[in-house]
Amino acid sequence: MRLTSSAPTPVQQPETDELVDVDLPWDVLVWDDPVNLMSYVVFVFRQVFGFSDEVAQKLMLEVHERGRALVASEPREQAERYVQQLHGFGLHATMQRST
Amino acid sequence: MSRTFRRHGRAIRATFGEGELELLRSLRDQLREALASPDPDDPVIKRLFPPAVLGDPEAEREMRALLVDDLLASRLAGLDALVGLLDRGTLHRGSVRIDLVDDEPMLVLGVLNDVRLAIGARIDIEALDRGSVTDDDPVSYRLALMDHLGWWQEQLLSIMGPGLDREIGTDLAAEDDPIGGPGEDRGDR
Numbered sequence: 001m002r003l004t005s006s007a008p009t010p011v012q013q014p015e016t017d018e019l020v021d022v023d024l025p026w027d028v029l030v031w032d033d034p035v036n037l038m039s040y041v042v043f044v045f046r047q048v049f050g051f052s053d054e055v056a057q058k059l060m061l062e063v064h065e066r067g068r069a070l071v072a073s074e075p076r077e078q079a080e081r082y083v084q085q086l087h088g089f090g091l092h093a094t095m096q097r098s099t
Numbered sequence: 100m101s102r103t104f105r106r107h108g109r110a111i112r113a114t115f116g117e118g119e120l121e122l123l124r125s126l127r128d129q130l131r132e133a134l135a136s137p138d139p140d141d142p143v144i145k146r147l148f149p150p151a152v153l154g155d156p157e158a159e160r161e162m163r164a165l166l167v168d169d170l171l172a173s174r175l176a177g178l179d180a181l182v183g184l185l186d187r188g189t190l191h192r193g194s195v196r197i198d199l200v201d202d203e204p205m206l207v208l209g210v211l212n213d214v215r216l217a218i219g220a221r222i223d224i225e226a227l228d229r230g231s232v233t234d235d236d237p238v239s240y241r242l243a244l245m246d247h248l249g250w251w252q253e254q255l256l257s258i259m260g261p262g263l264d265r266e267i268g269t270d271l272a273a274e275d276d277p278i279g280g281p282g283e284d285r286g287d288r
Contacts, residue, residue: 029153034227035219037249039256040212083151084166088173090212095162096153 024098026079028072031092032063044089045071048082073098104254110198111258113207115188120195122244124185126214131178133217134171146220147174147213174213181210208255215245215252 030041038060045056049072062069071093072082079095086093104113115123130143137144148167152159184203188195199207219225222238232239 034224035216035245036212037252037256040208040252043256043259080151080162080165083162084169087147087149087151087166087170089209090147090216092149094149094151094153097155 023075025073026076026095027070027098028074028079028082028086028093028095029068030059030063030071030086031068031094032066033092036091038064041091044086044091048085048089102254103251104199104204104258106258107198110200111204111255113197113199114191115195115197117193117195120185120188124182126218126244126248127178127181127185127210130210130214130217131175134175134178137171142220142223143217146216177206177210177213180206204255204259208252208259211248211252211255215248218245 041060041063042053042056045051045059046053049056051059059069059071072079074082076095083093083095101114103115103119104111106112133141133143134147137148139145148163148170150159151162151166184197184199184206188197190196218241222241227238229242232242
Protein backbone atom coordinates (compact mmCIF):
# COMPACT_ATOMS: atom_id res chain seq x y z
CA MET A 1 0.00 0.00 0.00
CA ARG A 2 1.25 3.40 -0.93
CA LEU A 3 0.30 6.54 0.83
CA THR A 4 0.80 9.44 -1.51
CA SER A 5 0.50 13.10 -0.79
CA SER A 6 -2.58 13.14 -2.95
CA ALA A 7 -4.46 10.78 -0.66
CA PRO A 8 -7.95 12.25 -0.87
CA THR A 9 -8.58 12.60 2.82
CA PRO A 10 -10.37 15.95 2.55
CA VAL A 11 -12.55 14.62 -0.25
CA GLN A 12 -13.76 11.71 1.81
CA GLN A 13 -15.49 13.91 4.32
CA PRO A 14 -18.32 15.14 2.07
CA GLU A 15 -18.73 11.65 0.66
CA THR A 16 -19.32 10.33 4.14
CA ASP A 17 -21.83 13.09 4.82
CA GLU A 18 -23.66 12.23 1.64
CA LEU A 19 -23.84 8.57 2.55
CA VAL A 20 -25.24 9.38 5.94
CA ASP A 21 -27.75 11.74 4.34
CA VAL A 22 -28.87 9.11 1.86
CA ASP A 23 -29.40 6.63 4.65
CA LEU A 24 -31.49 8.94 6.79
CA PRO A 25 -35.09 7.82 6.54
CA TRP A 26 -37.99 9.84 5.20
CA ASP A 27 -41.41 9.49 6.78
CA VAL A 28 -44.36 8.84 4.49
CA LEU A 29 -47.63 10.24 5.83
CA VAL A 30 -51.15 9.75 4.56
CA TRP A 31 -53.67 12.51 5.29
CA ASP A 32 -57.40 12.26 5.80
CA ASP A 33 -59.67 13.52 3.07
CA PRO A 34 -63.46 13.58 2.70
CA VAL A 35 -63.64 11.64 -0.58
CA ASN A 36 -61.58 8.46 -0.41
CA LEU A 37 -63.64 5.58 0.98
CA MET A 38 -62.38 3.81 4.08
CA SER A 39 -62.51 0.46 2.28
CA TYR A 40 -60.57 1.95 -0.64
CA VAL A 41 -57.83 3.28 1.65
CA VAL A 42 -57.48 -0.17 3.23
CA PHE A 43 -57.28 -1.71 -0.23
CA VAL A 44 -54.58 0.76 -1.34
CA PHE A 45 -52.51 0.19 1.80
CA ARG A 46 -52.60 -3.54 1.15
CA GLN A 47 -51.71 -3.09 -2.51
CA VAL A 48 -48.86 -0.65 -2.01
CA PHE A 49 -47.29 -1.93 1.20
CA GLY A 50 -48.45 -5.56 1.26
CA PHE A 51 -49.89 -5.00 4.75
CA SER A 52 -52.19 -7.57 6.33
CA ASP A 53 -55.84 -6.58 6.47
CA GLU A 54 -55.46 -5.96 10.21
CA VAL A 55 -52.53 -3.53 9.84
CA ALA A 56 -54.16 -1.77 6.88
CA GLN A 57 -57.42 -1.33 8.84
CA LYS A 58 -55.55 0.03 11.85
CA LEU A 59 -53.65 2.61 9.79
CA MET A 60 -56.78 3.61 7.88
CA LEU A 61 -58.58 4.27 11.17
CA GLU A 62 -55.62 6.31 12.38
CA VAL A 63 -55.86 8.46 9.24
CA HIS A 64 -59.61 8.80 9.71
CA GLU A 65 -59.56 9.60 13.42
CA ARG A 66 -56.34 11.57 13.83
CA GLY A 67 -56.22 13.18 10.43
CA ARG A 68 -53.03 11.45 9.34
CA ALA A 69 -50.89 8.36 9.86
CA LEU A 70 -47.26 7.46 9.43
CA VAL A 71 -47.33 4.57 6.98
CA ALA A 72 -43.63 4.09 6.20
CA SER A 73 -40.18 5.33 7.11
CA GLU A 74 -37.72 4.56 4.34
CA PRO A 75 -34.65 5.81 2.48
CA ARG A 76 -35.54 8.69 0.18
CA GLU A 77 -35.89 6.73 -3.06
CA GLN A 78 -38.21 4.15 -1.57
CA ALA A 79 -40.24 6.88 0.15
CA GLU A 80 -40.57 8.61 -3.23
CA ARG A 81 -41.79 5.40 -4.84
CA TYR A 82 -44.42 4.98 -2.13
CA VAL A 83 -45.61 8.58 -2.44
CA GLN A 84 -45.83 8.24 -6.21
CA GLN A 85 -47.88 5.05 -5.92
CA LEU A 86 -50.16 6.58 -3.28
CA HIS A 87 -50.73 9.67 -5.43
CA GLY A 88 -51.51 7.37 -8.35
CA PHE A 89 -54.28 5.87 -6.24
CA GLY A 90 -55.49 9.36 -5.33
CA LEU A 91 -54.46 9.27 -1.69
CA HIS A 92 -53.15 12.45 -0.16
CA ALA A 93 -49.62 11.35 0.81
CA THR A 94 -46.55 13.38 1.69
CA MET A 95 -42.98 12.64 2.70
CA GLN A 96 -40.65 14.51 5.02
CA ARG A 97 -37.28 13.97 6.65
CA SER A 98 -37.65 11.76 9.68
CA THR A 99 -37.04 13.60 12.93
CA MET B 100 -80.77 -1.73 -5.68
CA SER B 101 -79.34 -4.38 -7.94
CA ARG B 102 -75.62 -4.63 -8.11
CA THR B 103 -73.67 -3.00 -10.90
CA PHE B 104 -70.63 -5.23 -10.37
CA ARG B 105 -70.73 -8.91 -9.58
CA ARG B 106 -68.40 -11.82 -9.90
CA HIS B 107 -68.97 -13.89 -13.02
CA GLY B 108 -66.60 -16.81 -13.33
CA ARG B 109 -63.16 -15.47 -14.09
CA ALA B 110 -64.46 -11.99 -14.69
CA ILE B 111 -66.17 -9.20 -12.84
CA ARG B 112 -69.34 -8.41 -14.74
CA ALA B 113 -70.44 -4.80 -14.92
CA THR B 114 -74.08 -4.13 -15.79
CA PHE B 115 -74.83 -0.49 -16.50
CA GLY B 116 -78.11 1.13 -17.36
CA GLU B 117 -77.73 3.04 -20.61
CA GLY B 118 -78.10 6.31 -18.69
CA GLU B 119 -75.39 5.23 -16.27
CA LEU B 120 -73.07 4.38 -19.13
CA GLU B 121 -73.64 7.79 -20.72
CA LEU B 122 -72.98 9.43 -17.37
CA LEU B 123 -69.74 7.52 -16.91
CA ARG B 124 -68.59 8.46 -20.41
CA SER B 125 -69.40 12.09 -19.80
CA LEU B 126 -67.60 12.19 -16.44
CA ARG B 127 -64.64 10.46 -18.05
CA ASP B 128 -64.61 13.05 -20.87
CA GLN B 129 -64.71 15.95 -18.40
CA LEU B 130 -61.75 14.57 -16.48
CA ARG B 131 -59.89 13.85 -19.72
CA GLU B 132 -60.38 17.46 -20.72
CA ALA B 133 -59.07 18.78 -17.39
CA LEU B 134 -55.99 16.57 -17.72
CA ALA B 135 -55.35 17.26 -21.41
CA SER B 136 -54.08 20.77 -20.72
CA PRO B 137 -53.55 20.78 -16.97
CA ASP B 138 -53.93 24.19 -15.35
CA PRO B 139 -51.94 24.29 -12.09
CA ASP B 140 -54.63 26.53 -10.55
CA ASP B 141 -57.46 24.13 -11.38
CA PRO B 142 -58.69 22.57 -8.09
CA VAL B 143 -58.97 19.20 -9.86
CA ILE B 144 -55.30 19.32 -10.87
CA LYS B 145 -54.33 20.46 -7.38
CA ARG B 146 -56.16 17.54 -5.84
CA LEU B 147 -54.93 14.85 -8.24
CA PHE B 148 -51.33 16.11 -8.12
CA PRO B 149 -50.90 17.30 -4.54
CA PRO B 150 -47.63 18.41 -2.93
CA ALA B 151 -45.42 15.42 -2.21
CA VAL B 152 -42.65 16.71 0.05
CA LEU B 153 -43.09 18.75 3.22
CA GLY B 154 -40.42 20.99 4.72
CA ASP B 155 -38.00 20.86 1.80
CA PRO B 156 -38.97 23.06 -1.19
CA GLU B 157 -36.01 21.88 -3.25
CA ALA B 158 -36.86 18.22 -2.74
CA GLU B 159 -40.49 19.07 -3.58
CA ARG B 160 -39.43 20.67 -6.87
CA GLU B 161 -37.27 17.66 -7.74
CA MET B 162 -40.03 15.27 -6.82
CA ARG B 163 -42.69 17.12 -8.82
CA ALA B 164 -40.43 17.13 -11.87
CA LEU B 165 -40.22 13.34 -11.65
CA LEU B 166 -43.71 12.63 -10.48
CA VAL B 167 -46.23 14.79 -12.30
CA ASP B 168 -45.47 13.70 -15.86
CA ASP B 169 -45.57 10.02 -14.89
CA LEU B 170 -48.79 10.37 -12.97
CA LEU B 171 -50.40 12.43 -15.70
CA ALA B 172 -49.42 9.92 -18.36
CA SER B 173 -50.75 6.97 -16.38
CA ARG B 174 -54.03 8.79 -15.63
CA LEU B 175 -54.52 9.67 -19.30
CA ALA B 176 -53.71 6.09 -20.30
CA GLY B 177 -56.28 4.84 -17.79
CA LEU B 178 -58.98 7.17 -19.11
CA ASP B 179 -58.24 6.18 -22.69
CA ALA B 180 -58.31 2.48 -21.80
CA LEU B 181 -61.70 3.00 -20.16
CA VAL B 182 -63.19 4.13 -23.47
CA GLY B 183 -62.16 0.90 -25.17
CA LEU B 184 -63.54 -1.05 -22.29
CA LEU B 185 -66.92 0.72 -22.31
CA ASP B 186 -67.14 0.34 -26.09
CA ARG B 187 -66.92 -3.41 -25.62
CA GLY B 188 -70.27 -3.49 -23.81
CA THR B 189 -73.10 -5.59 -25.19
CA LEU B 190 -76.78 -4.86 -24.80
CA HIS B 191 -78.85 -7.27 -22.70
CA ARG B 192 -82.45 -6.42 -21.87
CA GLY B 193 -81.87 -2.72 -21.88
CA SER B 194 -78.62 -2.89 -19.89
CA VAL B 195 -75.06 -2.78 -21.10
CA ARG B 196 -72.94 -5.67 -19.95
CA ILE B 197 -69.14 -5.63 -19.80
CA ASP B 198 -66.98 -8.43 -18.43
CA LEU B 199 -63.84 -7.08 -16.75
CA VAL B 200 -60.77 -9.29 -16.61
CA ASP B 201 -57.11 -9.07 -15.57
CA ASP B 202 -56.26 -5.53 -14.48
CA GLU B 203 -59.52 -4.04 -15.76
CA PRO B 204 -61.38 -4.02 -12.43
CA MET B 205 -58.43 -2.11 -10.97
CA LEU B 206 -58.55 0.33 -13.86
CA VAL B 207 -62.26 0.98 -13.33
CA LEU B 208 -61.77 1.32 -9.57
CA GLY B 209 -59.03 3.91 -10.14
CA VAL B 210 -60.98 5.94 -12.68
CA LEU B 211 -64.04 5.97 -10.43
CA ASN B 212 -61.86 7.26 -7.62
CA ASP B 213 -60.26 9.96 -9.76
CA VAL B 214 -63.67 11.06 -11.01
CA ARG B 215 -64.97 11.28 -7.43
CA LEU B 216 -61.88 13.24 -6.37
CA ALA B 217 -62.42 15.58 -9.31
CA ILE B 218 -66.09 16.18 -8.46
CA GLY B 219 -65.13 16.74 -4.83
CA ALA B 220 -62.48 19.27 -5.84
CA ARG B 221 -64.96 21.15 -8.07
CA ILE B 222 -67.43 21.58 -5.20
CA ASP B 223 -64.63 22.33 -2.71
CA ILE B 224 -65.71 19.43 -0.56
CA GLU B 225 -62.93 20.07 1.97
CA ALA B 226 -64.72 23.25 3.03
CA LEU B 227 -68.27 22.06 2.39
CA ASP B 228 -70.82 21.56 5.14
CA ARG B 229 -73.01 18.80 3.72
CA GLY B 230 -75.79 19.63 6.15
CA SER B 231 -76.23 23.09 4.63
CA VAL B 232 -76.76 21.84 1.07
CA THR B 233 -80.39 22.08 0.02
CA ASP B 234 -82.00 19.66 -2.46
CA ASP B 235 -82.28 22.28 -5.21
CA ASP B 236 -78.59 23.20 -4.94
CA PRO B 237 -76.58 21.83 -7.91
CA VAL B 238 -74.01 20.74 -5.33
CA SER B 239 -76.60 18.31 -4.02
CA TYR B 240 -76.61 16.52 -7.39
CA ARG B 241 -72.80 16.37 -7.43
CA LEU B 242 -72.80 14.86 -3.95
CA ALA B 243 -75.38 12.26 -4.99
CA LEU B 244 -73.21 11.46 -7.99
CA MET B 245 -70.18 10.96 -5.76
CA ASP B 246 -72.19 8.68 -3.49
CA HIS B 247 -73.41 6.64 -6.44
CA LEU B 248 -69.91 6.16 -7.84
CA GLY B 249 -68.72 5.41 -4.30
CA TRP B 250 -71.31 2.64 -4.09
CA TRP B 251 -69.87 1.20 -7.30
CA GLN B 252 -66.41 1.35 -5.77
CA GLU B 253 -67.64 -0.46 -2.66
CA GLN B 254 -69.08 -3.21 -4.83
CA LEU B 255 -65.81 -3.61 -6.74
CA LEU B 256 -63.75 -3.60 -3.55
CA SER B 257 -65.93 -6.27 -1.98
CA ILE B 258 -65.21 -8.68 -4.84
CA MET B 259 -61.68 -7.71 -5.86
CA GLY B 260 -59.49 -8.28 -2.84
CA PRO B 261 -55.87 -7.10 -2.77
CA GLY B 262 -53.72 -8.40 -5.58
CA LEU B 263 -56.67 -10.01 -7.27
CA ASP B 264 -56.02 -8.04 -10.40
CA ARG B 265 -53.07 -10.34 -10.87
CA GLU B 266 -54.83 -13.51 -9.77
CA ILE B 267 -58.33 -13.09 -11.05
CA GLY B 268 -60.08 -16.34 -11.76
CA THR B 269 -59.26 -17.97 -8.47
CA ASP B 270 -62.02 -17.97 -5.89
CA LEU B 271 -60.04 -16.18 -3.23
CA ALA B 272 -62.51 -13.34 -3.15
CA ALA B 273 -65.50 -15.43 -2.12
CA GLU B 274 -68.50 -13.34 -1.15
CA ASP B 275 -68.21 -14.14 2.56
CA ASP B 276 -64.52 -13.23 2.71
CA PRO B 277 -64.20 -10.14 0.56
CA ILE B 278 -60.61 -9.26 1.25
CA GLY B 279 -59.33 -12.49 2.66
CA GLY B 280 -57.52 -15.21 0.81
CA PRO B 281 -53.83 -15.73 0.28
CA GLY B 282 -53.20 -12.06 -0.30
CA GLU B 283 -49.95 -12.05 1.68
CA ASP B 284 -48.27 -14.38 -0.75
CA ARG B 285 -47.07 -11.84 -3.25
CA GLY B 286 -43.71 -12.66 -4.68
CA ASP B 287 -43.56 -9.54 -6.81
CA ARG B 288 -42.95 -7.25 -3.89
